[in-house]
Amino acid sequence: MEISVTGLGVISAIGLDLEQNHNALRSLSSGISKINLIEGLSQDFLGGEIKLSNKELAEIAFGKDVNEKLPRSLLLSLIAAKQAWGSNKPNSRIRTAMIGATTIGGMDLTEQYFKTKESVESLHQHPCGIVTDYLANYFQLEDFKTTVSTACSSSANAIMLGSRMIKNNLFDRVLIGGGDALTKFTINGFNSLRIYDNEPCKPFDNNRNGLNLGEAAGYIILENNKSIAITKNNKIASILGWGNANDSFHQTASSPNGEGAQKAMQIALEEANLLPDDIDYINAHGTATPNNDLSEGRAIETLFGETTLFSSTKAYTGHTLAAAGIIECIFSILSIQNNTIFPVLNNNEKMTELKITPVKKIMQNVKIDTVLSNSFGFGGNNASIIIGR
Amino acid sequence: MAFIHKYSTISQGNFYNKNILDYYFNNIASIETIHPEYKKVISGINLRRMSAIVKMGLANTLACIPKQKVGAIVVGTGLGSIHHTELFLSSFTDSELSVLSPTPFINSVHNTISGEIALHTKNKGYNSTYSQGGLSFEGALTDAILLTKEGHNVILGGVDESTPILNDIMQKMDSQYKFTTGSTFFNLSSIKKDSLAEIINCIITKKQKLYSFINENFNPDEDFIISGSSFCNNSERAKHLDYSKFSGIYMSNSAFGIQLAVELLNSNITHIENHNLPLNMKRIFIINYATNNDVGITILRK
Numbered sequence: 001m002e003i004s005v006t007g008l009g010v011i012s013a014i015g016l017d018l019e020q021n022h023n024a025l026r027s028l029s030s031g032i033s034k035i036n037l038i039e040g041l042s043q044d045f046l047g048g049e050i051k052l053s054n055k056e057l058a059e060i061a062f063g064k065d066v067n068e069k070l071p072r073s074l075l076l077s078l079i080a081a082k083q084a085w086g087s088n089k090p091n092s093r094i095r096t097a098m099i100g101a102t103t104i105g106g107m108d109l110t111e112q113y114f115k116t117k118e119s120v121e122s123l124h125q126h127p128c129g130i131v132t133d134y135l136a137n138y139f140q141l142e143d144f145k146t147t148v149s150t151a152c153s154s155s156a157n158a159i160m161l162g163s164r165m166i167k168n169n170l171f172d173r174v175l176i177g178g179g180d181a182l183t184k185f186t187i188n189g190f191n192s193l194r195i196y197d198n199e200p201c202k203p204f205d206n207n208r209n210g211l212n213l214g215e216a217a218g219y220i221i222l223e224n225n226k227s228i229a230i231t232k233n234n235k236i237a238s239i240l241g242w243g244n245a246n247d248s249f250h251q252t253a254s255s256p257n258g259e260g261a262q263k264a265m266q267i268a269l270e271e272a273n274l275l276p277d278d279i280d281y282i283n284a285h286g287t288a289t290p291n292n293d294l295s296e297g298r299a300i301e302t303l304f305g306e307t308t309l310f311s312s313t314k315a316y317t318g319h320t321l322a323a324a325g326i327i328e329c330i331f332s333i334l335s336i337q338n339n340t341i342f343p344v345l346n347n348n349e350k351m352t353e354l355k356i357t358p359v360k361k362i363m364q365n366v367k368i369d370t371v372l373s374n375s376f377g378f379g380g381n382n383a384s385i386i387i388g389r
Numbered sequence: 390m391a392f393i394h395k396y397s398t399i400s401q402g403n404f405y406n407k408n409i410l411d412y413y414f415n416n417i418a419s420i421e422t423i424h425p426e427y428k429k430v431i432s433g434i435n436l437r438r439m440s441a442i443v444k445m446g447l448a449n450t451l452a453c454i455p456k457q458k459v460g461a462i463v464v465g466t467g468l469g470s471i472h473h474t475e476l477f478l479s480s481f482t483d484s485e486l487s488v489l490s491p492t493p494f495i496n497s498v499h500n501t502i503s504g505e506i507a508l509h510t511k512n513k514g515y516n517s518t519y520s521q522g523g524l525s526f527e528g529a530l531t532d533a534i535l536l537t538k539e540g541h542n543v544i545l546g547g548v549d550e551s552t553p554i555l556n557d558i559m560q561k562m563d564s565q566y567k568f569t570t571g572s573t574f575f576n577l578s579s580i581k582k583d584s585l586a587e588i589i590n591c592i593i594t595k596k597q598k599l600y601s602f603i604n605e606n607f608n609p610d611e612d613f614i615i616s617g618s619s620f621c622n623n624s625e626r627a628k629h630l631d632y633s634k635f636s637g638i639y640m641s642n643s644a645f646g647i648q649l650a651v652e653l654l655n656s657n658i659t660h661i662e663n664h665n666l667p668l669n670m671k672r673i674f675i676i677n678y679a680t681n682n683d684v685g686i687t688i689l690r691k
Contacts, residue, residue: 121562246514
């Protein structure tokens, strides 16, 4: 069963659509800056902030100003989902499901309520499922809908569920995505864990000192051949494999040797019927926390050997939590389409514990047919997706 | 297909490791969630650091662990640990503290429940968490059905908690109902032998399509409907046996409805409340009126 990607949409700190994101990646321009749209933070933070107010985002999403008070993650998600869905339509002959991913849902509005105790009705927008509900209504998708909420691996797991639904012939087409806006809740949360760097993050650098959060949304369409025969959509890429395994080590930290990460990557390879040598490039989770990059680095080294090509795009966008998995799968597709590896940024010193080093300069005209993308989250959650042409 | 081998509930009523129907016939009224003695099932060191919602999920999981290796843990929750969400929100809203405790933040993340279950059962298999308001459990169930097809032995659960702040907010929103706390977990596999029931189907659809679905699929001589909801102002469900009367009101309470259906399929009772069960009952439809527009339909057979 072929699982084809036929639509892409993305909005992040490095661009409001796919082309802008691609341009920023290939010109190595980071979207990390001082966060200035969120009021009431206890100190300055750097992050991948999209420099548009909610009003401006609503104008992009709806083509006009709307009076409705909507969560920022919903606005980001709607913008990305509209790009991906394009002129596709509901069709009674195409069984279509909708899978979203978020960690915070409408938390920005909940924060406002907790501060002001006004507009209690905005708390209807709190639960994680609200974005999926909104988008399913917007695109008139009336069958299965759900929202994955597995922290930083949420949208990778959403791609996995969608792919398995198509493989098992449960649905013909799935609109899949994830979105998280920057909120005080998550910024304070990661800061309380003492893994928030107040300088631009340095993935896989010996002196890395934590992550910068970011905000983004990404959406894709997956279709089987039966659906493509009707929609006549062009195939952009294929989902070849997926793996999910639990580290079962600690609530928030990864095991020192990345056992769960290795297992997730191994399962994905088996699902794709590929060997480690068949992977041309790895888009790592690479958050720049001391713990993640060591654990993931060791897992990559163990499974793929010392010459493997890998990088992380977190220093471009920030760590976009539930959106990270899907926007990085979209960046991986850009790598395949353009035979290009986007390098890590801010990487100056090799990690002493590892033999492998990430790609530090842009590599063009390298044959990239198959990419593995990692997303790891709290709760020991490890997810890997393999994408092909 | 997916076969149910074990179940366990913590909810209104003394249900842990017991049947809901026994409670019904004993007619012990309770509006409070009755928690088991957690220290009898979870070791003390772990218990102290655990949030209430994780305790419920883990205790239910431990009651559902099969002899075979568990390959996957899947949880549906509408709000996750809303208590720890409130705690963390308050910690940076109400105080000027610049050093915040990370514990409520970690516990507020929805997949802390499935992650902690994996951690405390030393399970390194597939792990996922779904949240979709009143359809949160149906998302997890759909994944679990696929996982059994893929050969996994699955722990599947629904869990939600209520808090005074949550119900205060509900009251301010002029809600006619209060949220309660509850959780139901299952062990599912593709093995038919010794199973309690088979899940034939689980779909999510629009309410206006429900009637044609029932017309096409429901056979009154052999089928029985139970229904419920995670919100109260709903007249449709009054036509059928209403599982939410027993479960209380929480977003993942359709898991409770499914346990009730499993028990009915395995019982000899001929009627319950004002409803007669078909003499030759083969299937039970569990209809979850999740919102004013969305329904989840799960079909079980013995």
